[in-house]
Amino acid sequence: xxxxxxxxxxxxxxxxxxxxxxxxxxxxxxxxxxxxxxxxxxxxxxxxxxxxxxxxxxxxxxxxxxxxxxxxxxxxxxxxxxxxxxxxxxxxxxxxxxxxxxxxxxxxxxxxxxxxxxxxxxxxxxxxxxxxxxxxxxxxxxxxxxxxxxxxxxxxxxxxxxxxxxxxxxxxxxxxxxxxxxxxxxxxxxxxxxxxxxxxxxxxxxxxxxxxxxxxxxxxx
Numbered sequence: 008x009x010x011x012x013x014x015x016x017x018x019x020x021x022x023x024x025x026x027x028x029x030x031x032x033x034x035x036x037x038x039x040x041x042x043x044x045x046x047x048x049x050x051x052x053x054x055x056x057x058x059x060x061x062x063x064x065x066x067x068x069x070x071x072x073x074x075x076x077x078x079x080x081x082x083x084x085x086x087x088x089x090x091x092x093x094x095x096x097x098x099x100x101x102x103x104x105x106x107x108x109x110x111x112x113x114x115x116x117x118x119x120x121x122x123x124x125x126x127x128x129x130x131x132x133x134x135x136x137x138x139x140x141x142x143x144x145x146x147x148x149x150x151x152x153x154x155x156x157x158x159x160x161x162x163x164x165x166x167x168x169x170x171x172x173x174x175x176x177x178x179x180x181x182x183x184x185x186x187x188x189x190x191x192x193x194x195x196x197x198x199x200x201x202x203x204x205x206x207x208x209x210x211x212x213x214x215x216x217x218x219x220x221x222x223x224x225x226x227x228x
Contacts, residue, residue, distance in 0.1 A: 028061055032047055032062070033065065036090055038180070070093055071090060110122055110186070126196040143206060162182035163178040163222075177221045191216075207227060208226070212224070
């Protein structure tokens, strides 16, 4: 058989580079919150062993952490993976370092209460800007949907779901995480802002800053 008649194997598309797969994995955990290896393997369209290898590498690099949970509080325990503080920092937040520095100087110069006053003033400004989109005569579900649109533009990656008689607003990203970890007042100001804009009782059930996968707000009209 000569060279001309030799069969050349047909090659498929090259596999994704391991580093690119790791980046996609981190992006999935950031967007969807804590995930199991099976969840990530399905989303990435790779085998579970391959997903576990990437997860192990990212844990060694300090970008992911794992804990054991029972789905819905029942069933077999599963390992779920979430971002560490170092993993969160891998996503660009160009203003966060400057913001923390400014707030620290405000606190040092004028006392701890000054930070809360600054955040309250910021809330007033944001509320004035948003209120035209959230008029008081609009039904609560519509106001929540419009708030979700505004929060999407601000980088919070929110979704709204009906849970019995209540609405639940889930923020799957915190663009202010670096600041919120050092200044809990920011989370309190956010809660107050939502309650004021919606004219409803708002209860925060989970917080990203506490290591949970999302900030979850229950809205009771």
